[in-house]
Amino acid sequence: MIKFLLGKLAWLIPTFLGITIVAFGFVRVLPGDPVLLMAGERGITPERYEQLMAQFGFDRPIWQQYLEFIGRLFQGDFGNSLVTKKPVLTEFLTLFPATVELGLCAIVIATLIGIPVGVLAAIKRGSWFDQATMTTALVGYSMPIFWWGLLLIILFSGILQWTPVSGRISLLYYFPNATGFMLFDSLMSGEKGAFRSAVSHLILPSVVLATIPLAVIARQTRSAMLEVLGEDYVRTARAKGLSRARVVGIHALRNAMIPVITTIGLQVGVLLAGAILTETIFSWPGIGKWMVDSISRRDYPVVQGGLLLIAGIVMIVNLLVDLMYGFINPRIRHS
Amino acid sequence: MTSISTTEPGSRRQVLAEFWFYFRENRGAVIGLWVFAVLVLVALLAPLIAPHGPTTQYRDALLMPPVWQEGGSSSYLLGTDAIGRDILSRLIYGARYSLFIGLIVVTIALVGGIVIGLVAGFFGGWVDTVIMRVMDVILAFPSLLLALVLVAILGPGLTNAMIAIAIVLQPHFARLTRAAVLGEKNREYVMAARVAGAGKLRLMFRTILPNCLAPLIVQGTLSFSTAILDAAALGFLGMGAQPPTPEWGTMLAEAREFILRAWWVVTFPGLAILITVLSINLMGDGLRDALDPKMKRS
Secondary structure (H helix, E strand, C coil), X not given: XXXXXXXXXXXXXXXXXXXXXXXXXXXXXXXXXXXXXXXXXXXXXXXXXXXXXXXXXXXXXXXXXXXXXXXXXXXXXXXXCCCCCCEHHHHHHHHHHHHHHHHHHHHHHHHHXXXXXXXXXXXXXXXXXXXXXXXXXXXXXXXXXXXXXXXXXXXXXXXXXXXXXCCCCCCCCCCCCCCCCHHHHHHHHCCCCHHXXXXXXXXXXXHHHHHHHHHHHHHHXXXXXXXXXXXXXXXXXXXXXXXXXXXXXXXXXXXXXXXXXXXXXXXXXXXXXXXXXXXXXXXXXXXXXXXHHHHHHCCHHHHXXXXXXXXXXXXXXXXXXXXXXXXXXXHHXXX | CCCHHHCXXXXXXXXXXXXXXXXXXXXXXXHHHHHHHHHHHHHHCHHHHCCCCCCCCCCCCCCCCXXXXXXXXXXXXXXXXXXXXEHHHHHHHHHHXXXXXXXXXXXXXXXXXXXXXXXXXXXXXXXXXXXXXXXXXXXXXXXXXHHHHHHHHHCCCXXXXXXXXXXXXXXXXXXXXXXXXXXXXXXXXXHHHXXXXXXXXXXXXXXXXXXXXXXXHHHHHHHHHHHHHHHHHHXXXXXXXXXXXXXXXXXXXXXXXXXXCCHHHHHHHHHHHHHHHHHHHHHHHHHHHHHCCCCXXX
């Protein structure tokens, strides 16, 4: 197990270095001079230009700049935003909980609906339920979620007026930001109606973000179940006279869950990509919207830092998924 | 088994017939194929069937609802947008963009991925390690985010969006090709070709590649729909095709401010994206069933 773990960790280092090279290279390959780019349209005096070149180290060899960049990263220095002047890491840490809250809600919705639907569809293969749910799943999988979000806004915010259009909570409420998770904070604040407001803001974006993972999980669960249900040990269990529920619930489901858990873990990248669109539509103050805004504002230090942090998170989550996969499936660990 | 390049034409027809047999079994796939064929026709014949020009503005018909709703007009079947352009005509022309985007992106990603994957799998060693590390790095970024950043570097626009999406999708093809090559490289027919004196290029492209095509075709179909979705998303975020191009995602971006006033300007472009992507994914499912030997019930 330890060897397996170390091997996986060793795998991480070159990928991480690659990610830093991409993020480092990003600012270099932008057309134009980096300092002039940061100065913007107002222009800059030649003295100030030299000063900034020296300050950012652009006058030194590229490999030295890269090493310094890495050195600063390890001290938690991701640079400052050109727009707000605040450290990129601080901004990221302020906004990240909003994205995590949204992503967690989405993955909970997707898992709680996707797995039972997939299992039922597999058991009742070929039935109307199977056909209806799998058709729906394919529609969900093909969904342009930015459009789906707009449709839900038209229906629930426009026509029915059930939910607000944007943001995380109504402006009426103000309470300290203790955990960064609006659901907990609003509950703990004790303000009447705050929790309700938080939920009503969260529900539409979560549903939108959950759509594609839900479709993927339902389809994956169904095909994993079908594969397992055809295995000899399931047939043996059934031949022994075990009840159908026991065979499906214990013998089949447990084995079918192995690929499904991996699939759920791999949705993190999908969720982060989806968060870019979902947060933009619902003005959700998370890192997805932050990245889009920074790109359109040409706030390059934020784009660079955000790219690094997001890729780092995806990498670590994928590693955890890999480890968990090895943990629940000994065949992988020992191969 | 011999490689496809040396088999007789008769057996190739047989392979196609068998493929069609399995593909036809899947009702969804056949529906998807028909819808897709119609979309291709619409795209090809756009100037002939579109009632209006895609960018013609009718100043006396701003935000006109569809024909079946009160205030609608039969000359604008699906209504008009905020500056009086016929939505149906824009959608018809938009089909050209989406299918073109899918085609170009998949071609670039497929060719690039195949070459990279073949080189990695065939040469092995450090070449393989370096190439696959680079692919891992690309895959570590959420695809849409990386595409967004690439477009920020290259500059917004349809061409750059297509290049960015192709770069992001390419590692999937490289990985698949490499895996297939590793599986095939030591089989007898490859040995035989090598012993017979086939050069490296011939071995890679004529001997091994034709036998790795099935998973690549399936992935190609899936990537076709992903490319259309991602290009529309980039257009929606203002980084893809620029107005007044009638690209569906760009149309949605322009329509956003009217969502609570004019449902039709938002609904139809998205529906067009959904139908296109769904038809391709339906075909993809059918292709997978038909090409994956494990799925065949023989």
